[in-house]
Amino acid sequence: MDHDQVRDVDPDVADALESEVDRQRETLQMIASENHASQAVIDAQGSALTNKYAEGYPGSRYYGGCEHADEVEQLAIDRATELFGAEHVNVQPHSGTQANQAVYFAMLEPGDKILSLDLTHGGHLSHGHPANFVGQLYDVAQYEVDAETGYVDYEGLAEQAEAFDPDIIVSGYSAYPREIEWERIQETADSVDALHLADIAHITGLVAAGVHESPVGVADFVTGSTHKTIRSGRGGIVMCDEEYADDVDSAVFPGGQGGPLMHNIAGKAVGFKEALEPAFEDYAEQTVANAKALGESLSEHGFSLVSGGTDNHLVLVDLRESHPNTSGGDAEEALEAAGIVLNGNTVPGETRSAFDPSGIRAGTPALTTRGFDEDDCRTVGDLIARVVDAPDDDSVIADVREEVTDLCAANPLYDE
Numbered sequence: 001m002d003h004d005q006v007r008d009v010d011p012d013v014a015d016a017l018e019s020e021v022d023r024q025r026e027t028l029q030m031i032a033s034e035n036h037a038s039q040a041v042i043d044a045q046g047s048a049l050t051n052k053y054a055e056g057y058p059g060s061r062y063y064g065g066c067e068h069a070d071e072v073e074q075l076a077i078d079r080a081t082e083l084f085g086a087e088h089v090n091v092q093p094h095s096g097t098q099a100n101q102a103v104y105f106a107m108l109e110p111g112d113k114i115l116s117l118d119l120t121h122g123g124h125l126s127h128g129h130p131a132n133f134v135g136q137l138y139d140v141a142q143y144e145v146d147a148e149t150g151y152v153d154y155e156g157l158a159e160q161a162e163a164f165d166p167d168i169i170v171s172g173y174s175a176y177p178r179e180i181e182w183e184r185i186q187e188t189a190d191s192v193d194a195l196h197l198a199d200i201a202h203i204t205g206l207v208a209a210g211v212h213e214s215p216v217g218v219a220d221f222v223t224g225s226t227h228k229t230i231r232s233g234r235g236g237i238v239m240c241d242e243e244y245a246d247d248v249d250s251a252v253f254p255g256g257q258g259g260p261l262m263h264n265i266a267g268k269a270v271g272f273k274e275a276l277e278p279a280f281e282d283y284a285e286q287t288v289a290n291a292k293a294l295g296e297s298l299s300e301h302g303f304s305l306v307s308g309g310t311d312n313h314l315v316l317v318d319l320r321e322s323h324p325n326t327s328g329g330d331a332e333e334a335l336e337a338a339g340i341v342l343n344g345n346t347v348p349g350e351t352r353s354a355f356d357p358s359g360i361r362a363g364t365p366a367l368t369t370r371g372f373d374e375d376d377c378r379t380v381g382d383l384i385a386r387v388v389d390a391p392d393d394d395s396v397i398a399d400v401r402e403e404v405t406d407l408c409a410a411n412p413l414y415d416e
């Protein structure tokens with residue numbers, strides 16, 4: 001991956017871009033929301049469509065010269081339709097957050113009620129946290145996971161829905177390792193006459209591949225990010241039934257955005273085509289098998305996993321019992337020094353803070369893209385344990401760093 005043209009104009013940025021490619025190649029990307037898009041997706045995103053204004057939708061634009069933009073956006077829509085089976089698809093949201101905001105803007109009035117999972121229990125900022133405008137514009141109540149099991153407290157959610165009488169219930173999470181029971185949440189939504197937004201941001205690829213049950217056809221709205229497990233380049237997507245199509249489309253544009261990022265929509269089109277290939281199903285299955293292997297390895301090393309394991313692409317480790325003197329932030333820092341990049345994360349019943357939480361979250365989407373299998377992921381579990389058991393031991397960190405280098409060299413990235 002060269003950046004010769006950038007280098008001619010701007011060596012500083014070229015240096016940073018090349019260093020970033022090296023960083024991705026030479027260290028383990030285990031942030032659960034990250035992945036490695038293919039060179040084809042990256043090329044599509046870096047295309048001349050970045051120049052094009054295409055406000056509106058295919059066949060009905062506010063500008064001339066949109067025939068190729070139309071073609072690309074329609075391909076993205078058609079492929080998403082084939083992947084997910086939704087009646088209506090909008091591929092214009094700049095991000096998953098903006099996809100969620102579009103649904104709220106389409107369906108709610110200021111002051112209306114949102115019931116969503118607490119952020120420290122695995123929810124997302126865009127589900128009504130006060131730091132996001134969604135939390136300030138709407139009346140938000142939050143449900144939780146069961147403190148004992150780590151699974152969504154579906155009964156508690158039903159009781160809370162009864163008492164709070166929400167206009168919309170949000171499901172789909174950022175740090176939740178278990179299968180989500182869409183239908184059970186839908187029943188609760190129906191029982192209180194609320195809409196249901198299923199946010200599959202993290203698991204878009206798993207749902208596309210049929211490795212996680214799909215909320216399409218169950219929930220009223222399904223939103224997602226396109227750069228996480230589906231590796232189609234950075235962006236968002238909204239899906240809904242035909243009855244909400246016009247409201248959703250006008251909430252995305254002009255409601256929340258101006259000109260669509262047509263170059264990113266080209267990336268989505270290419271990435272969705274890749275996801276329609278049979279090989280993508282293998283990828284998604286391997287991603288989950290790898291997360292299970294990683295989780296087993298960590299458990300064997302004495303780590304406590306929230307919910308005891310995983311059904312998807314991530315594990316959430318609660319360090320409080322096994323490593324009471326090491327925060328998630330400390331672990332993140334030591335692991336990064338050893339070439340293992342993941343994030344400190346809050347855990348259910350958090351007793352530290354969002355800035356220095358008690359857990360770490362680790363995902364396998366990016367490792368799986370570069371070819372890691374279950375054995376590799378068990379080895380990664382061993383390496384994580386060595387570092388977190390001795391976060392201040394420089395010689396341990398140096399040894400692990402070398403093993404990480406070997407693992408990376410054995411699984412090359414971007415045509416090394």
Ligand SMILES: *Cc1c(COP(=O)(O)O)cnc(C)c1O
Binds near residue numbers: 095098123172175
């Ligand atoms: C990542 C994520 C999003 C969207 O994130 P963007 O960075 O805006 O694409 C939305 N919801 C959940 C649950 C997420 O994990």
